Amino acid sequence: MAMEDVTGRPPPKNAMPISPIGWARRNLFSSVGNTILTLLSLYLLWLLVPPFVDFTIFSAVWTGTTREACLVPDAGACWPFVWANIDQFIYGRYPPSEIWRVNLTFALGAAVIIPMLIPGLPARKLNLVFLLVVYPLVALVLLAGDRPGLPPVPTSEWGGLLVTLVVAITGIVASLPLGVLLALGRRSDMPAIRMLSIIFIEFWRGVPLVTVLFMASVMLPLFLPEGFSPDNLLRCLVGVALFSSAYMAEVVRGGLQAIPAGQYEAARAVGLTYWQAMMQVVLPQALRHVIPGIVNTFIGLFKDTTLVLIVGLFDLLGQVRAQLSDPNWTVPQGALTGYIFAALVFWAFCFGMSQYSNFMERRLDTSRER
Amino acid sequence: MKNPLVALLVGILIGVGGLYFFLPYDPLSLGSGQVDTSSPAAGDGQERASAGDTLRRVKQRGFLQCGVSQGLPGFSNPDERGNWSGIDVDFCRAIAAAIFGDGSKVRFRPLSAKDRFTALQSGEIDILSRNTTWTMSRDTQLGFDFVGVTYYDGQSFMVRKAAGITSTKDLAGGTICTETGTTTELNLADYFRSRGLSYKVLSFEKNDEAIVAYDRGRCDAYTTDASGLYAQRLKLTDPDANMVLSDIISKEPLGPAVRQGDPQWEDIARWTLNALLNAEELGVTSENVDEMLVSDNPRIRRLLGREGAYGEAVGLGPDWAVHAIRAVGNYGEMFERNVGTETPLGIKRGLNALWNEGGVQYAPPVR
Numbered sequence: 001m002a003m004e005d006v007t008g009r010p011p012p013k014n015a016m017p018i019s020p021i022g023w024a025r026r027n028l029f030s031s032v033g034n035t036i037l038t039l040l041s042l043y044l045l046w047l048l049v050p051p052f053v054d055f056t057i058f059s060a061v062w063t064g065t066t067r068e069a070c071l072v073p074d075a076g077a078c079w080p081f082v083w084a085n086i087d088q089f090i091y092g093r094y095p096p097s098e099i100w101r102v103n104l105t106f107a108l109g110a111a112v113i114i115p116m117l118i119p120g121l122p123a124r125k126l127n128l129v130f131l132l133v134v135y136p137l138v139a140l141v142l143l144a145g146d147r148p149g150l151p152p153v154p155t156s157e158w159g160g161l162l163v164t165l166v167v168a169i170t171g172i173v174a175s176l177p178l179g180v181l182l183a184l185g186r187r188s189d190m191p192a193i194r195m196l197s198i199i200f201i202e203f204w205r206g207v208p209l210v211t212v213l214f215m216a217s218v219m220l221p222l223f224l225p226e227g228f229s230p231d232n233l234l235r236c237l238v239g240v241a242l243f244s245s246a247y248m249a250e251v252v253r254g255g256l257q258a259i260p261a262g263q264y265e266a267a268r269a270v271g272l273t274y275w276q277a278m279m280q281v282v283l284p285q286a287l288r289h290v291i292p293g294i295v296n297t298f299i300g301l302f303k304d305t306t307l308v309l310i311v312g313l314f315d316l317l318g319q320v321r322a323q324l325s326d327p328n329w330t331v332p333q334g335a336l337t338g339y340i341f342a343a344l345v346f347w348a349f350c351f352g353m354s355q356y357s358n359f360m361e362r363r364l365d366t367s368r369e370r
Numbered sequence: 371m372k373n374p375l376v377a378l379l380v381g382i383l384i385g386v387g388g389l390y391f392f393l394p395y396d397p398l399s400l401g402s403g404q405v406d407t408s409s410p411a412a413g414d415g416q417e418r419a420s421a422g423d424t425l426r427r428v429k430q431r432g433f434l435q436c437g438v439s440q441g442l443p444g445f446s447n448p449d450e451r452g453n454w455s456g457i458d459v460d461f462c463r464a465i466a467a468a469i470f471g472d473g474s475k476v477r478f479r480p481l482s483a484k485d486r487f488t489a490l491q492s493g494e495i496d497i498l499s500r501n502t503t504w505t506m507s508r509d510t511q512l513g514f515d516f517v518g519v520t521y522y523d524g525q526s527f528m529v530r531k532a533a534g535i536t537s538t539k540d541l542a543g544g545t546i547c548t549e550t551g552t553t554t555e556l557n558l559a560d561y562f563r564s565r566g567l568s569y570k571v572l573s574f575e576k577n578d579e580a581i582v583a584y585d586r587g588r589c590d591a592y593t594t595d596a597s598g599l600y601a602q603r604l605k606l607t608d609p610d611a612n613m614v615l616s617d618i619i620s621k622e623p624l625g626p627a628v629r630q631g632d633p634q635w636e637d638i639a640r641w642t643l644n645a646l647l648n649a650e651e652l653g654v655t656s657e658n659v660d661e662m663l664v665s666d667n668p669r670i671r672r673l674l675g676r677e678g679a680y681g682e683a684v685g686l687g688p689d690w691a692v693h694a695i696r697a698v699g700n701y702g703e704m705f706e707r708n709v710g711t712e713t714p715l716g717i718k719r720g721l722n723a724l725w726n727e728g729g730v731q732y733a734p735p736v737r
Contacts, residue, residue, distance in 0.1 A: 067714065084450040093452040125374045129381025156479055218485045221492035312440070312481050312489075322480070325441030326449050327714040330604035332585075335578055
């Protein structure tokens, strides 16, 4: 859309102001085909948007404390259902007296991750170490407890957004380093490492995530001795991390292939070791090329967390569905309201990730390179 | 070069310090379905369950592990404060109360229909109280035993009151909405074919779709288990204009199940249910149970542990039934509180009334 700035001069903006009619004529009604498409799109929007806005905003019930509030004729979304269950949606059945621990974990996570995301802040490496080493342990102890002053909270009582974030962030944090290693392994000269990487990647890419989770939750306990079974959430985390690292490996490999072999050879020629050459010359360029692919994988992973429902864990969507079964809140429009709420939350997270990736791309300026 | 090195060192220091602090912690035992691994017998794993084993493990752990559904209105559903409620849930609370004297010493493990049996077989849960139909194949082939019937369910039909349909015969030639791939579809075919009645079926993938189709008048009736019909009715735009037929076309006795091979545990579960039923028959409620302790009625005295050693016979204290009744009330209270006519579900007792009040709930006596 924007004109390429070749000469260094700013493009001639608004040299001749275009009226809305002129704009529409040029962009929407330039040919018979375009006119038909425009009218069709407008008609579709007319069909979809007004009822949606009406349902979610204008005819929606906003206040109330019981289901009776939503039982008025022609009522839209039943938001009181969401307000009343908001704690369940965020924390699941985490004991109310211990919820501060979840909040503290969220706050700590935000305090660590947000400075990481802002370019140009100091101590980012220290922050990275903290994020990868210290924070997971602190979060584990805070959330699971079983320490002096922190009564244990079994993972079966975690739920809602908490589970979604735990699964997604673990998957995201674990899959990037694992994926890079696997991608390097697949391009390695050493046959054993290459074979192992290929087998690993192709195995995990070849099975659906549902199967992985189902195996982990249903089959694994039958093989293990009675009474001994790793925690359900832990099983899921391992499954999700391995699964997403295989996808990540292929994304990173795509980036590696875009780097001419001369880069690596030149790095070796000036005396860098294999790891130095990879870490300082090849990977920084390769990863920059595949930011959209990486973020795409992250977003996919974030949404895939809803699959943990089949192993008895309630993520945000699962918790919404569980609360819908409460007869004290069963109303005709309840399911639709709950699903719209879940969709908004998921959309907010995924859109945020996508926007950040756009920002990073612009900042790293990859699009200008060629 | 200096800065990242310092950063790395600090990171490693913090990491090691953290690890040291967390070392005694075993992430494998953090979850829900685990026994205390320090117990000597937990690891031998030779026998899947032996007499007295389950009770001992439950007592050692300090709470009961109860498998429930992921949300079924009136049977096991979380409320807005995250507490579980429902008949299936209350039954587990009653067992916990019978064992520990405290109905809150139970943890609920929500299970999908697919992983419920594995969870019981593998010992992740002590009892499966999850609206499971008692059938011969499940009882004989899956390695566990049903201990009774907490709710007599059966497939029925919901129709519009204005349509003037009063029994299944009036449905001949009509269109019926249901879900695909469930036994309800099969039962429907069997029932109508054996009576030579014609009907049209409209199947949907999800019950939410089926109920919307019914609500919009695309079919004359909607069929699923009766308990589900009452729950689905709340999703209609005008629930009061619809009714559930009293005809039942299939038998779905829902009951709790335990692992085979531990007769004592089986007895505890079976007799807790029987105690709740007997309490209703004898008029013992959660409110009057303390006054009933001094009752002269020998049947009440035996139930409440004033005479005989019935609790001790299953490895519990003499007050086992008193605790259970105090925690959840008798069977009737449990029913009325969760699904009864005062709740949004509004289910009448029907088959689930006591045998002397027109139902089929009949408990052997405590004697």
